[in-house]
Amino acid sequence: MLVLIISVILWMFLAVYAIKTVKEYRQSTKKEKKQKHRLMIYVVGSVPLAAILLIGENLKLQGFTMNEIMPYLFVAAIIFIFVPGYIYLFMTLFSKDTYESYGEPNKYKSKFIFKNRKLLVPIIVALPIVIITFTIVKIGEALF
Numbered sequence: 001m002l003v004l005i006i007s008v009i010l011w012m013f014l015a016v017y018a019i020k021t022v023k024e025y026r027q028s029t030k031k032e033k034k035q036k037h038r039l040m041i042y043v044v045g046s047v048p049l050a051a052i053l054l055i056g057e058n059l060k061l062q063g064f065t066m067n068e069i070m071p072y073l074f075v076a077a078i079i080f081i082f083v084p085g086y087i088y089l090f091m092t093l094f095s096k097d098t099y100e101s102y103g104e105p106n107k108y109k110s111k112f113i114f115k116n117r118k119l120l121v122p123i124i125v126a127l128p129i130v131i132i133t134f135t136i137v138k139i140g141e142a143l144f
Contacts, residue, residue: 004054004057004058004061007054007057008054011047011050011051011054014043014046014047014050015047017043018043018044018046018047021036021039021040021043021044022040022044024036025037025040047080048077048080048081048084049080049081051076051080052073052076052077052080052081055072055073055076056069056072056073056076059072071139074139075136075139075140078132078135078136079132079136082132083128083129083132086125086128087125090121090124090125
């Protein structure tokens with residue numbers, strides 16, 4: 001039990017450090033962003049991986065076998081990796097920096113997407129989350 005408490009505390013420190021890294025990354029200049037980009041991805045990417053390992057270790061300490069743990073780890077991987085990654089992908093796609101990096105705004109092919117991004121981003125982000133939620137519910141019903 002002590003190992004679990006210590007690992008949860010360490011994971012919280014890692015999550016706080018990731019939030020701090022993202023804030024510093026957002027406030028930096030374009031030149032600094034190029035240098036800090038890889039570090040930011042490593043730090044932010046380590047948070048969900050640590051959470052998945054923590055969930056697996058917790059279930060193992062409770063006496064579950066690996067075959068019983070695998071569905072839970074699958075759900076944890078969907079929640080902690082794919083959902084934030086999907087949100088990050090679309091926030092990057094619809095950001096003003098992406099829009100300006102394609103040269104002249106008049107020649108940009110997806111001007112409609114950029115102009116309507118405040119409406120499209122919530123729809124595009126919410127749709128897969130709803131689908132994944134229904135999938136998780138079906139997996140949960142099948143398990144229990």
